[in-house]
Amino acid sequence: MAAKRLLDVDESSSHEKDCREPKRRRSTSSIAAVIGEVARMRSLQSLCSALEPMLRRVVNEEVEKGFTQRARISRPLPLQIQAQEPSNFELCFAKKLSLPVFTVSILEDEYNNPLQLILLDTRGNQRVRTTLPYPIKIEIVVVDAEFARGECENWTSEYFDSRIVKERTGKRPLITGDDVVVTMRDGCVSIGGLTFTDNSSWIRSRKFILAARVVPGSICHGIRIREALTESFSVKDHRGELYKKHHPPLLNDEVWRLEKIGKEGVFHKRLTIEGVNTVQDFMKLWVVEPTRLRTILEMSDRMFELTIKHAKDCDLGNKHYMVRGGYYTVFLNPICQVVGVTLNGFPYSTNDLNGVQMGHVENLVKNAYAHWGSLEEVDWFVQENSLLQNTN
Numbered sequence: 227m228a229a230k231r232l233l234d235v236d237e238s239s240s241h242e243k244d245c246r247e248p249k250r251r252r253s254t255s256s257i258a259a260v261i262g263e264v265a266r267m268r269s270l271q272s273l274c275s276a277l278e279p280m281l282r283r284v285v286n287e288e289v290e291k292g293f294t295q296r297a298r299i300s301r302p303l304p305l306q307i308q309a310q311e312p313s314n315f316e317l318c319f320a321k322k323l324s325l326p327v328f329t330v331s332i333l334e335d336e337y338n339n340p341l342q343l344i345l346l347d348t349r350g351n352q353r354v355r356t357t358l359p360y361p362i363k364i365e366i367v368v369v370d371a372e373f374a375r376g377e378c379e380n381w382t383s384e385y386f387d388s389r390i391v392k393e394r395t396g397k398r399p400l401i402t403g404d405d406v407v408v409t410m411r412d413g414c415v416s417i418g419g420l421t422f423t424d425n426s427s428w429i430r431s432r433k434f435i436l437a438a439r440v441v442p443g444s445i446c447h448g449i450r451i452r453e454a455l456t457e458s459f460s461v462k463d464h465r466g467e468l469y470k471k472h473h474p475p476l477l478n479d480e481v482w483r484l485e486k487i488g489k490e491g492v493f494h495k496r497l498t499i500e501g502v503n504t505v506q507d508f509m510k511l512w513v514v515e516p517t518r519l520r521t522i523l524e525m526s527d528r529m530f531e532l533t534i535k536h537a538k539d540c541d542l543g544n545k546h547y548m549v550r551g552g553y554y555t556v557f558l559n560p561i562c563q564v565v566g567v568t569l570n571g572f573p574y575s576t577n578d579l580n581g582v583q584m585g586h587v588e589n590l591v592k593n594a595y596a597h598w599g600s601l602e603e604v605d606w607f608v609q610e611n612s613l614l615q616n617t618n
Contacts, residue, residue, distance in 0.1 A: 313380075314349045315356070317364065317438050317454035330464040332403075333420045333436070340418035343410065343438055343454060357413035362451070363444040366406050366420060371433035371458035386439065386453050391429060398423045407441065426461040433458040474539040477506040477560060484508065485536040486529045496522050509537055509561035514595045547601040549594040556590045557604065564591060 320342040321335035335341055343364065347356035368391045374381070393400040403420040417438075426434045438454040472483045481497050481504055482489040500522050502508050511519045512534065520530065546565065547558045557566035567574045567587055579587065594601055 313450040313452045314347060315358075315449060316346050316348055316353075316452035317440075318344050318346050318353075319436075319438070319454050319456055320344050323436060323456045323459060325459055326470060327422065327459055327461045328464045328470070329422050329425055329461060331421060332418070333422075340416045341420070343408075343415050343417060345410065345413040345451070348452075355413060358449075360447070362410040363441040364408050364410055364415065364438050365441045366401060366408075366417065367437050367439060368400050368422075369435040369437045369455065370429060371431040371435055373435055373455070381452075383439075383450070383453075386437075387442075390437075391434065394424060394428060400424055401436075422461045424461070425463050426459075431458070433460050435459075471536070473536075474541060475505045475537060477504065477509075477540055477543065479505045481505060481508050484533050486525065486533045493523055493525065496524075505537060505540055506560060509540065510595060510598070512537070513562045514592060546604050547594065547598075548604045549590050549601060551586070551590045551593070554586055554590060556587055556594070558591070558594060558601075562591060562595050562598075 319335075321337060321339070323341070324334045324336050324338060327333065333341060344355055345357065345362070346353045369386070370389050370391050373386075373389045391400060399406075401420055401422055403418075405417040405419055408415050408417060422434075426432055435458050436456040440451050440453075469489050471485055472479055475483050480489075481487060481502055482491070482494045484505060487493045487497070497503070497508070500511075502511055502522070508519075523530065523533075525533070540561075542560050545560050547560075549556050549558065553570050555568040556564060559565050564576060564587065567576060567579070569579075569583065574583075576584065576587065
C-alpha cells in the first residue's frame with residue numbers, strides 16, 4: 227500500500243509538472259515575441275529617422291520644380307491666348323517722335339509740334355479715329371524697349387504694367403512735365419512740356435519706349451483701351467545736344483550741324499579757313515563752285531553725297547535777291563540758284579538762253595556770290611507775278 231501511495235504521489239507530481247511546462251513555454255515565447263517586436267519597432271524607427279532627411283529633400287525639390295513650371299506656364303505674355311482682354315479701342319500717337327532725344331529737352335513730334343494722342347476704333351481690322359461720350363484720364367509712362375508687341379499687338383494690361391520703367395533709386399521721376407497726366411475729350415489730346423530726367427544707358431536694352439495708358443482705376447465703363455507706344459529710342463544726356471545735327475538744317479545753322487561734319491573736326495576746320503561758316507555758305511559754294519567745295523573737303527564720294535543730301539533738306543525761306551549787269555537782270559534764291567532771268571526787260575527761262583547769254587548769266591551769278599552782302603533783296607512773290615504778266 228505504501229508503495230502504491232508513493233507511486234501515486236510520483237505520478238501526481240509528474241502530471242502537475244507536465245501541466246506547468248506548456249504554461250512556462252507559452253510564457254517564455256510571449257516574452258520573446260514582445261522583445262522581438264520591440265526590436266523590430268526600434269529598427270523601423272531608426273530606418274525612418276535615416277530616410278527622413280532624404281525624403282524631405284526629394285519632396286522639396288519636386289515641389290519647387292512644380293512651382294517653377296507653373297510660374298513659367300502662367301507668366302503673363304503679350305500674346306497669351308488664354309485670359310485675353312478683348313479690346314476694340316486703342317490710344318495712338320498721331321505723329322512720330324522727334325529724334326534724337328536728350329535729357330531736359332522738351333519732347334516733340336517729327337514736325338517740332340507738341341505730341342498728340344488720338345483714340346482709334348480697331349474693329350473690322352481697321353484703325354479709324356473715334357470718340358467716347360465721356361472723358362478719359364491718360365497717363366504718360368516709359369516702357370522698356372524689350373516690350374514684346376507681337377504680331378497681333380494684343381498684349382494684356384498686366385504684361386504692359388510689368389514692362390514700365392521706373393526711375394533709378396535716388397533719382398527724380400523718369401519723365402516730368404505738366405502733361406504727364408492729361409484728360410482726353412473728343413478722342414484727342416495734346417501733350418506738351420514733357421522731358422526725360424535720365425538717359426537710357428542704364429537698362430539692358432539701352433532704349434526706352436514712350437507710352438500712354440488709361441490711368442489705373444479711372445472710369446472707362448468696363449472698356450479695355452489698349453496702350454499707345456512710340457518706336458524705341460535712346461535718350462542721351464543733354465550735353466550731347468550741343469553736338470547734335472539738325473533735321474532739317476537751317477540756313478543760319480553752323481556748318482558742323484550737317485551730317486559727316488564734326489564740330490571742330492578736320493572738315494569743319496577746312497571750311498572755316500575758306501570762310502564757309504554756315505549751312506547757307508556751304509550751299510552757295512556748292513551751287514557756284516562745286517569742284518572747289520570737293521577740293522576743300524577731300525571727302526569720299528559717299529560721305530560727300532550724304533552731306534549734300536542733308537544740306538538740301540534745308541528750308542530756303544522766302545528771301546530772294548537781284549543782280550544786274552548790262553541788259554541782264556538775274557534773280558537768285560538764298561543759296562545762289564537762279565530762279566529768274568530778264569533780258570531787256572523780258573523774262574527768259576535758262577533753257578531758252580544760248581551759250582553766250584548763259585555765259586553772261588553765270589558771270590553775274592559768280593559776281594553775286596563774291597559780293598553777296600551788297601545784293602538787293604526783292605519780294606519774289608511780287609516780282610514773279612510781274613514776270614508772268616510780261617510773259618503774257
